[in-house]
Amino acid sequence: MSAPQINISDVASLARLTLTPDETAKFSAQLSQILGHMETLSQIATGAVPEVTPPAQPALRQDIPTPSLSIEAALSNAPAQANDLILVPRILE
Amino acid sequence: MSTPAKWEAVIGLEVHVQLLTQTKMFCGCTNHYGDAPTSHVCPVCLGLPGSLPVPNEEAIRLTLLTGLMLGCNLAPVARFDRKNYFYPDMPKNYQISQYDDPLCAGGLVPLDPFLFPKEIQDTAEAKAGRSIRLTRIHLEEDVAKSFHFEDRSGIDFNRAGTPLMEIVSEADLRTPGEAFSFLGSLRQVLLAGHVSHADMEKGQMRCDVNVSIRPIGQKEFGTKVELKNLNSTSGVRRALTYEIARQIAACEKGEAIAHETRRWDDQAGATFTMRTKEKAHDYRYFPDPDLLPVRTDQGLLEAARTRLPELPTVLQSRLIQAFGVTAYQASVLGADRVLCAYFEKAAAQAKSKATVANWILNDFLSTQPDPATTPILPEFFGELADLVADGTINSAQAKKVFAELMANPASPREIVKRLGLAQISDVSALGTYCDEAIAANPRSVEDYRAGKTNAINALKGFVMKKSQGKANPLQVDEILKAKLSA
Amino acid sequence: MSLAYETIATLRRRLLSKEIHPRDILKDLFTQIDAREKTLHAYTYLHRESALAAAEKADLSLPLGGIPIALKDNLNALGDPCTCASKILEGYKAPYDATAVSLLRQAGSILLGRTNMDEFAMGSSTENSALGLTRNPWDPTRIPGGSSGGSAAAVAGRIALAALGSDTGGSIRQPAALCGCVGLKPTYGRVSRYGLVAFASSLDQIGPLTRTVEDSALLLSVLAGHDPRDNTTDLRPPEKFLTQKNGSVQGLRVGLPKEYFLPGMDSETESAIRSAADWFKKNGATLVDVSLPHTPTAIAVYYILATAEASANLARFDGVRYGRRATDARDVLDLYHRTRSEGFGAEVKRRIILGTFVLSQGYADAYYRQAQKVRALLRQDFEKAFTQCDLLLTPTSPEPAFPLGERTQDPLKMYLADVFTISTNLAGNGAISLPCGFTKSNLPIGLQLIGPRFGEETILRGAHAFEQAHDFFQRLPPS
Numbered sequence A: 001m002s003a004p005q006i007n008i009s010d011v012a013s014l015a016r017l018t019l020t021p022d023e024t025a026k027f028s029a030q031l032s033q034i035l036g037h038m039e040t041l042s043q044i045a046t047g048a049v050p051e052v053t054p055p056a057q058p059a060l061r062q063d064i065p066t067p068s069l070s071i072e073a074a075l076s077n078a079p080a081q082a083n084d085l086i087l088v089p090r091i092l093e
Numbered sequence B: 001m002s003t004p005a006k007w008e009a010v011i012g013l014e015v016h017v018q019l020l021t022q023t024k025m026f027c028g029c030t031n032h033y034g035d036a037p038t039s040h041v042c043p044v045c046l047g048l049p050g051s052l053p054v055p056n057e058e059a060i061r062l063t064l065l066t067g068l069m070l071g072c073n074l075a076p077v078a079r080f081d082r083k084n085y086f087y088p089d090m091p092k093n094y095q096i097s098q099y100d101d102p103l104c105a106g107g108l109v110p111l112d113p114f115l116f117p118k119e120i121q122d123t124a125e126a127k128a129g130r131s132i133r134l135t136r137i138h139l140e141e142d143v144a145k146s147f148h149f150e151d152r153s154g155i156d157f158n159r160a161g162t163p164l165m166e167i168v169s170e171a172d173l174r175t176p177g178e179a180f181s182f183l184g185s186l187r188q189v190l191l192a193g194h195v196s197h198a199d200m201e202k203g204q205m206r207c208d209v210n211v212s213i214r215p216i217g218q219k220e221f222g223t224k225v226e227l228k229n230l231n232s233t234s235g236v237r238r239a240l241t242y243e244i245a246r247q248i249a250a251c252e253k254g255e256a257i258a259h260e261t262r263r264w265d266d267q268a269g270a271t272f273t274m275r276t277k278e279k280a281h282d283y284r285y286f287p288d289p290d291l292l293p294v295r296t297d298q299g300l301l302e303a304a305r306t307r308l309p310e311l312p313t314v315l316q317s318r319l320i321q322a323f324g325v326t327a328y329q330a331s332v333l334g335a336d337r338v339l340c341a342y343f344e345k346a347a348a349q350a351k352s353k354a355t356v357a358n359w360i361l362n363d364f365l366s367t368q369p370d371p372a373t374t375p376i377l378p379e380f381f382g383e384l385a386d387l388v389a390d391g392t393i394n395s396a397q398a399k400k401v402f403a404e405l406m407a408n409p410a411s412p413r414e415i416v417k418r419l420g421l422a423q424i425s426d427v428s429a430l431g432t433y434c435d436e437a438i439a440a441n442p443r444s445v446e447d448y449r450a451g452k453t454n455a456i457n458a459l460k461g462f463v464m465k466k467s468q469g470k471a472n473p474l475q476v477d478e479i480l481k482a483k484l485s486a
Numbered sequence C: 001m002s003l004a005y006e007t008i009a010t011l012r013r014r015l016l017s018k019e020i021h022p023r024d025i026l027k028d029l030f031t032q033i034d035a036r037e038k039t040l041h042a043y044t045y046l047h048r049e050s051a052l053a054a055a056e057k058a059d060l061s062l063p064l065g066g067i068p069i070a071l072k073d074n075l076n077a078l079g080d081p082c083t084c085a086s087k088i089l090e091g092y093k094a095p096y097d098a099t100a101v102s103l104l105r106q107a108g109s110i111l112l113g114r115t116n117m118d119e120f121a122m123g124s125s126t127e128n129s130a131l132g133l134t135r136n137p138w139d140p141t142r143i144p145g146g147s148s149g150g151s152a153a154a155v156a157g158r159i160a161l162a163a164l165g166s167d168t169g170g171s172i173r174q175p176a177a178l179c180g181c182v183g184l185k186p187t188y189g190r191v192s193r194y195g196l197v198a199f200a201s202s203l204d205q206i207g208p209l210t211r212t213v214e215d216s217a218l219l220l221s222v223l224a225g226h227d228p229r230d231n232t233t234d235l236r237p238p239e240k241f242l243t244q245k246n247g248s249v250q251g252l253r254v255g256l257p258k259e260y261f262l263p264g265m266d267s268e269t270e271s272a273i274r275s276a277a278d279w280f281k282k283n284g285a286t287l288v289d290v291s292l293p294h295t296p297t298a299i300a301v302y303y304i305l306a307t308a309e310a311s312a313n314l315a316r317f318d319g320v321r322y323g324r325r326a327t328d329a330r331d332v333l334d335l336y337h338r339t340r341s342e343g344f345g346a347e348v349k350r351r352i353i354l355g356t357f358v359l360s361q362g363y364a365d366a367y368y369r370q371a372q373k374v375r376a377l378l379r380q381d382f383e384k385a386f387t388q389c390d391l392l393l394t395p396t397s398p399e400p401a402f403p404l405g406e407r408t409q410d411p412l413k414m415y416l417a418d419v420f421t422i423s424t425n426l427a428g429n430g431a432i433s434l435p436c437g438f439t440k441s442n443l444p445i446g447l448q449l450i451g452p453r454f455g456e457e458t459i460l461r462g463a464h465a466f467e468q469a470h471d472f473f474q475r476l477p478p479s
């Protein structure tokens, strides 16, 4: 398998990034070089290897309320707010 | 031109259910609606940098319980995944959900015939007794609530991160009525397990519908359309009825069905295109590295098992067998566990248990009581039924006792005494009334003897009037007949 | 001598004997900061007033009572900025404490300041900071390493006694090596990540950068333990580390992984590491040749998994709830694009795009899932190696600090320099870097000791014995 050609703008758009033409050119070259290096992985035999770490019982949370932030603290970093709601520009479907 | 009868619809549902937990899915904020905006948020559910999720074990138990109630296969190890997409109501711009290893897979929802729309409960469709297969049940976090203003939107993050259980059905449903019954039947199970209040009109249960049509007999599915903005069970039914007709009309005109999401407008009674699905979302699911796999086989599953309630289908058969109620009554009683418990108490000692059911479901229920708090003891209904059964009062008197019971709750025996209602069953007293009736109505006597048997009713009426309604009508009937044929 | 030159252990003794007051330590540190910070630019923020106020109220009975500590600028501390050296977090003030920060506070320490870093911890040179670059105290024309470059430069430059860093692929150990101080990356799950702004959640660990191994153990003893807010922390009970210091390595089996000694590596680094290995042998340890056969894949695995996780972790920076918000956005989608495109630097964008790509439809199997499988193999390599030895001894970095600006245009070359540190993050093991020599041009060289999972005590004992037998940790950078 050889390194794929990434459509940088499509991928950037999935990540909600807009790239300048300069960035697009530079990143394309750099990423194809990096992906080229990653091709070494395709040669590793991994048939019998479990994909994720074996399960352990983590500490779950009991269903008991703990204090929330005050409304003031919760909104303290909001770039725009009104009536205790965080405001954003129009949401288009 | 072919008739619409040659088409069938193929329907699948995705049902989101809010769980009855104290706290959110991954943080300790209160899981409660209707409070001041932004009053139940913390670094975790606001997606602040550096915060980490920790799963609510009760939400996992409730999901496992749902799986147990619906006969799902329960995963010994379940995982949480990240579903990536940007939306302002989603604080992290990924939703913690389950993709590859959900808590429950498979399962069945039996359709309760009496949870079909009323007017089609007598049809073959309702009586078919179908069960709908489930694909899976998984647990995820809900998003925040947005409010749309003219040029801006406001977001309240109180709902963000609350537990949400998603139940996905196979495309087994064929009619709007079945979809209606599916939601009702599923709700009964969720209520039985105290998993959710599951009220669609309160948003506690939300439903997306996938629907397509195909000619009857064809195996392949048609092009699927997703319906959104369905806010009630009847809305689901109306939307499906409209949409199926729309698709059939389009197909018969030779038009192609677009693969799209359509919005149901309840006011307009129609669906409208929301967005086309040319470009599928790329959600880039991957296991959430902040959350270790959850072992359900180390106590969680056992804890869920101890909470298994009597399922609606089991309860209904028991009611029919043990109390002689009708299937319809069993369904009504099964739908309200508090009322059902009330009924069971009422009927426990009664001789005529089926009569108790009639009193409670017809007369009592029409007064819109709260069986949990009513001062009318359930035992009163058992007593009332017994008073009729043993001939102490007749059914007309029973109505009076019932009215008095509602107005001034007391034991029906007391009421009978208080109102002096006891039925006259004394043969000699009744014989005197009957003789008077025969003497006063020679024409009716003549008619009766001439073969007009209905004429006896006038004589009976006379006796009832004379006895102020206290005469035992069955005995009066017997005595009159004996006297007339003598 | 300025108190800024002392270790925490010494200062604690002097504080307890009432010979000095916490304010004396701060005064000396601020004098030192005033003299050197202009050159080094190790800090993004200093708590001058609040630190002095805290010094007056310090509770010396606590384990770190009266000791000032610096935080990497990706740890949330209530009321303070937390920039992650990114424009996108402009104006953000943390409404909560990271668990590590609240543990430091509970242990009596004083927050001194916040240290510079590569933006969102993405880099190995601290050149990817939106708040300016940090210089190496040993040679200000060179990088301090990264991403915890500010923490390492502050500790090595004697303008902090100790600092917390975070290590995702070597971000504590590599700058510690390049600046000549001690950097410990604990075992994954040892220290709570709650409040550490995530880069790659399955790899990130918080750890201390200190002058000495003893100080490192002191800080780890405060930080380690299960946290109910971090599902990935281990459930074992808290431990106190390095309570006994006999300085012996007698009987220790020290493994030398052959994949870490490659032909063509920097000769000064190689000879310093070989002498360190010889020292262990001379002092009663056994040297064992071991193999970690999947080492050549580690960089590829790391850059796939770390960027994949980062692409999701950094999605929350969207201008909606906190931080920078682009102005004049037409709608929400436009707001996202503008905020993120203006707010993130080039390396962050590059990694988000790479991470988004390796998870995307059609490529996730070949990249993300294959990398997960190879990661399991890498972990097995370590498990096998630790059946043959107690510690692994390797270089921390293949070479000493390189000149500023040398690699900013060549990300792959920059990534490849992480080769010796990355595997331990993938396997989850703990590891330390400590000074083991200097080049002819007086640049520090770092020795890495890797332990089995949760084998920090062994790591610290070995490192402490080596450190105390040498004078590297006492050498001062030119002032």
Ligand SMILES: [Zn+2]
Residues within 6 Å of the ligand: A068, B024, B027, B028, B029, B040, B041, B042, B043, B044, B045, B046, B161
């Ligand atoms: Zn919360």
